Amino acid sequence: HRFWLVVPAAGIGQRMQSAVPKQYLTLADRFVLDVTLSRLLAASTWAGCVVPLHPDDQWWPRSESAADSRIETCPGGAERVDSVMAALRYLEGRAGKDDWVLVHDVARPCIHSDDLHRLRAELAAGTTGGLLAAPVSDTIKQVVPGSGYISGTADRRQLWRAFTPQMFRYGDLLPALENGVGKYRGAITDESSAMELAGWQPRVVPGRTDNIKITVPEDLALAEFILARQDA
Numbered sequence: 001h002r003f004w005l006v007v008p009a010a011g012i013g014q015r016m017q018s019a020v021p022k023q024y025l026t027l028a029d030r031f032v033l034d035v036t037l038s039r040l041l042a043a044s045t046w047a048g049c050v051v052p053l054h055p056d057d058q059w060w061p062r063s064e065s066a067a068d069s070r071i072e073t074c075p076g077g078a079e080r081v082d083s084v085m086a087a088l089r090y091l092e093g094r095a096g097k098d099d100w101v102l103v104h105d106v107a108r109p110c111i112h113s114d115d116l117h118r119l120r121a122e123l124a125a126g127t128t129g130g131l132l133a134a135p136v137s138d139t140i141k142q143v144v145p146g147s148g149y150i151s152g153t154a155d156r157r158q159l160w161r162a163f164t165p166q167m168f169r170y171g172d173l174l175p176a177l178e179n180g181v182g183k184y185r186g187a188i189t190d191e192s193s194a195m196e197l198a199g200w201q202p203r204v205v206p207g208r209t210d211n212i213k214i215t216v217p218e219d220l221a222l223a224e225f226i227l228a229r230q231d232a
């Protein structure tokens with residue numbers, strides 16, 4: 001079976017307090033998006049790579065990735081899940097139902113090729129798919145919204161942090177996302193949540209904790225440090 005890559009990059013990054021979406025901020029003298037895409041494409045061979053972009057995106061033509069013939073773009077949607085569905089529909093007629101799709105956030109530029117290879121190897125041996133994740137190290141409190149009062153402490157031994165890539169079969173993922181957003185839109189924050197709600201049992205594959213998501217401006221300096229250390 002073949003492996004496809006979907007890299008949602010249609011967000012506008014409201015949490016970055018910046019006029020520039022986070023995928024176009026500078027990381028080691030490049031766009032975050034160029035770092036992420038070049039690392040993914042260099043790590044493996046892919047049947048194709050689709051990047052959903054915001055319809056008003058003005059930066060893409062200036063990226064290194066725009067000149068890379070392995071990458072195709074399509075219009076994204078209102079939320080991450082809409083952008084991923086748009087990319088999957090874009091592949092209709094090309095991706096086979098048993099082909100694997102790896103969905104990776106453009107905002108995770110530190111993805112390591114070892115993690116990518118381990119994810120593909122471990123999950124391709126099964127049928128459902130899964131994601132890179134790591135056990136939580138903090139104690140997690142449940143707090144009554146808006147009040148500051150704790151209502152409980154979760155059992156940490158059962159909790160993992162979900163990263164990307166998330167890897168599922170094309171023919172299973174698109175219907176799971178479509179049905180999931182129809183019924184429980186707010187609960188679909190990643191591909192796996194849609195698969196879980198559709199009755200599948202995805203697996204976690206332990207991943208590196210330096211696979212961080214750029215969320216606030218400070219994360220750029222941290223990512224730069226991680227990339228320099230990985231190369232060392």
Ligand code: C5P
Nearest residue numbers: 008009010011078079080083105106107
């Ligand atoms: O903002 P957040 O970090 O949750 O975004 C996660 C990923 O989803 C990012 O790669 C972002 O570009 C993407 N996204 C998207 N379409 C949206 C919103 C977010 O492709 N409408």
